[in-house]
Amino acid sequence: MNKFLMSALLATLFSYPASAQADSSGTAISPAQPPAVSTSAPAVLPSASTGTVSSPAPEPSPAALPPALVPRPWVIGDIRASGLKNVKFSTIRAQTKARKGDLYDRPDLDKDIQALLGLGEFDRVGAEITLLDKPVPANFRKVAGTDREILLTFVVKEKPVIHKIEIEGNKGLSKGTLMDEITLKVADPYDRFKLEEDRKKVIDKYREKGYLDASVQTEVKLDTETQKVNVTFKINEEQKSRIELVEISGVKAFKPRKLLGLMKNKYHKVFTEKELAEDVKKIEAEYKNAGFLDVKISTPVVSLSPDKTRIHIALGVIEGRSYLFGDTSFSGYLVLKSSELYHVVDYKTGQRFNQQKYEDTIRAVQELYADAGRLRTRVIPVKALNPKTDRMDVRYDIIEGPVSYVDHIDVEGNKAAKTYVLRRECSMKSGDRFSAARVKRCRERMMNLGFLDDVEPDLQPSPTDPDKVDMTFDVTEGKPGMLTAGAAYSSIDGIIGTLSLSHMDMFGLAQRISVNWSFGAAIESFTLSWTEPWIGDHPTSLGVDLFDSFMITPFYGDLSAYWLRRVGSTVRLGPRFEDDRYQVNLSYTLQEISIENIDPTMNFNGLLTPGTSIQSVASVEFARDTRDSIIDPTAGTRNGIGAELSGGPLFGSISFIKPTYSNQAHFTLFEAVDDWPFVMSLYNRGGYVTPFGNSQSVDVQDRFFIGGQDTLRGYLPAADAGVADGGIAYDVANLEFGFPVAREHHKTIVKLVAFVDAGGAWDSISQINDRFGSANQNLKSDVGLGIRFVTPAFPIRLDYGYGLNHQPGQKAYQINFGMGPLF
Structure with a gap:
């Protein structure tokens, strides 16, 4: 009798040991703090914007023991799962390595629990062990912790599953357009964090289409018997807003309509906030490509009418003066000839300074060195106004890097095509001197096969040698x-x-x-x-x-x-x-x-x-x-x-x-x-x-x-x-x-x-x-x-x-x- 009472007491104290149970956050549950047991569940789950969900944890079978109380390693006689409602047992089997007749230990159990949590289907996963009236096979008797096989039961608490997704109140945007923004799908596990992200995406979509005052609320209803939820997006669109006026002040060098034509936010168009910064960059680039290197553009001021249907955008420009290209020089070069460097200069002395041609020249010099195998070469441009000529002289200071060699070459992303079939199209081998031109040719040859949509070379420094690079060609297969x-x-x-x-x-x-x-x-x-x-x-x-x-x-x-x-x-x-x-x-x-x-x-x-x-x-x-x-x-x-x-x-x-x-x-x-x-x-x-x-x-x-x-x-x-x-x-x-x-x-x-x-x-x-x-x-x-x-x-x-x-x-x-x- 005393032995039975002691076993019952131990089972009560250690029914969910830390190593045998974890929740979906990856946090182990302390033996001293067993999960609370609730006898009821709420009928409505708080939505992503209002709160969290709490529901009861499964109780262990009275006949089962916590893994900590059964000497290990164990020999599995059978495998079961409790707490399943929407997830099939075959999913448990496919995700875990536990198999009937195998020798099984605590590290194996911990990995299987983490693997089940990784599915995203469960809030909590635990395990119970029941000793069976079946002796372990002779070949395991010397290594098994007990002389009887075990019944391994995975105890899970499923996340609710999305049964239906509905959208209410949408008129200006179709349901299909909004559903494309929602990542949660029917039959997915309910995730309040993803729901909140989807709510924000729907709002962003409305703002992109001109509904600046639109609001979105979510409602989540739970069926406690089936553990299924219905999600409803409730939308209040308000009025659509359009741009009524765009003003750019301080413009003298260009006709205002030329600058307005560069903008995506223009008259009678839908205002897009994320494109406004790009509009400013385009205007700035237009000025700098015309020689106005000191141009300043104010932060745009966006005004909304009281009824939120009309938008005014105001920009201010301080143009400064326009510059011409002066003399061009190079310093620090030893590997390449000066004639090679001057050959790639994309402008001439006396031309209007053009920021794009200036940057293209920097890239062209870097490509010359990359073709010569010197990937780590730095090109530092220095602009200086020449007081005698009143032109902008440019000096390119070159810090030549060492020769780089190819270490490993891999191909990733291919599914149908065999790796060696793609790899053989690149003539570069491990140990070859790096050449940007040859990398480009490798890409061209792969694309010429005709069944690849894209090939992107990815260059990374070798972890074992700073003078070597690892090359990976990320391929996207098309329809062959x-x-x-x-x-x-x-x-x-x-x-x-x-x-x-x-x-x-x-x-x-x-x-x-x-x-x-x-x-x-x-x-x-x-x-x-x-x-x-x-x-x-x-x-x-x-x-x-x-x-x-x-x-x-x-x-x-x-x-x-x-x-x-x-x-x-x-x-x-x-x-x-x-x-x-x-x-x-x-x-x-x-x-x-x-x-x-x-x-x-x-x-x-x-x-x-x-x-x-x-x-x-x-x-x-x-x-x-x-x-x-x-x-x-x-x-x-x-x-x-x-x-x-x-x-x-x-x-x-x-x-x-x-x-x-x-x-x-x-x-x-x-x-x-x-x-x-x-x-x-x-x-x-x-x-x-x-x-x-x-x-x-x-x-x-x-x-x-x-x-x-x-x-x-x-x-x-x-x-x-x-x-x-x-x-x-x-x-x-x-x-x-x-x-x-x-x-x-x-x-x-x-x-x-x-x-x-x-x-x-x-x-x-x-x-x-x-x-x-x-x-x-x-x-x-x-x-x-x-x-x-x-x-x-x-x-x-x-x-x-x-x-x-x-x-x-x-x-x-x-x-x-x-x-x-x-x-």
Whole structure:
């Protein structure tokens, strides 16, 4: 009897030991202060703005013992949980490491309790242990603290769960708009702190939309039986406020409307307090970029009318004087030459002082040193007014840092793509000398894979060596797969339908596969392509294309001169060198060419062979590519020279040699808004073809025709430009100005272009000339507008071109539809 009383007394004193129970704040509950037990709960929980919630703690089972009273370690015979209402027991099992049949100790229990608290579902978590009438297994008898297995019971007190979220009183803003601001969701645990944050976010949203006097209260109702709560946001909107007047006093150097145009807070707009500070910075920057380095702008005064519907904003400006750039000098440089430093200076002596160009020069000098591996170089600018010249001299004091080396290179954020697939696109290795230019190139190569939305390099000093840096590329994966369907109109082919399916990251290996089907009254084309970007550890691509195309082909003004069908396959091999700057592109194509339904009224001068022929073609191209993107370049060049060999040693019934060249250059002229670049692109390509062996001439389908979507977009192909039979030589130049109209993740999705095309095709080298005119042997030109839908797999082009050198009777304009880049 005495033994039983002593056990009962101990169980009463230590029913919730400190190591076996904790609350959601992470605070252990003292054994000397067991949690209070309440027999009732309030029907209404205080809201986030009025108070806290208190509810009863679960009582332990009388048959259970606190863990402190059972010798450890324990052998788990069974696991249960008490106090569950909305949380499933499977959640407990998934979050804890306790398993039936395992050896289990106090540190394990403490970790499991903290893990359960980390779910955010519980206010308190404790544990009880009950000895079972089952002996421990033989292999645990020497290490277990008791000879019987235990029943481990997790005792929890759940947080109430949100059952419903309602909004009352909103008229000016929709429920959906307000729900987007609320982070708490249905089925989430109730959290009064998050609720208060959400209340403030709703108020901020109203103020952003001009409801400056709006107020929001919250009400929380608890169902004590189900432990579920209903949350209501009660809104009093009041009247909407708009800006009635913006005054800027003291302005002499500018027209006031120019400064007012810089502001987002302007007449009749909704007042936004957080943007007012940005408005002041924009005005200050405008002055400093005009040389007013001493400009002072007063703190804005915002006045609200008595009915809180009209707002007045007042700013005061003290302009000061305007300065000119004086002499520029550098000091402290040893690694770089003075000519290299002066080359990046973005201004000239005597020009109006421009703060932006001054800061750009500082960044450019820092980038020079970063490219040289000296990341820790400091550039300290010193401005001084020269009393003799009355100009602002600038001296850049340089404190050169030591050479930095790469320690570790990691990739984070990837889910589908394998890490090594992304990592191999960066040619830098551990131990390499750091180079900012090479880091930039690593990012460009990863983006060129086509399935990443963004890549952000993160540089951190190595914890083991101050002269080393750790590089992490934080990637954001996009959607590697794409299904597109559409229709377009072309002057040549009429209405064209397209259906394409592509995947840019098959199996997480960056393999590309695409299927494309184009169809219309005069065209039907099917293409299946697969590309592996790396062969083993070598940056060499391997690809295969299968194609079957049919086209009713125009010739000499006849839009249906003959039917041309090509069926075959191409194998591609492309080794790349020096960070993909240099490429060798090899390919072999074997195809069957069928020519049928020749218009009997047309004279092809023996250049068209009806029936079926086999063509075996090998091609090679050597290219240098410095473009920042192969998908949508904004800077850089690509220059290539190559040749095709058909027939001869490759067999086949068509023999010719076709040398070609291609060049393109891209320049960002300016960025209109943030990173929306206005880009100028120049293209030039040409070629020559000559027969050899058994072929006495080059057939029509292998000659050069200009006009249409890929060359001169204001002319019909094989009719309006170049010699009628097709040329054996051609040259075409294109100039495009592109501006994005839709961007996502710093990438252009849709852009508008204006273009100018010029070129010609000739039947002999002697015919080549540089005269523009309507004759076939003359150069032709056109102008036009277009739209681009930029996607990695199937870029789509729609252009309107107007020819400037048409012959009388020819249609002056053409509408062209194309897929893929210009070339």
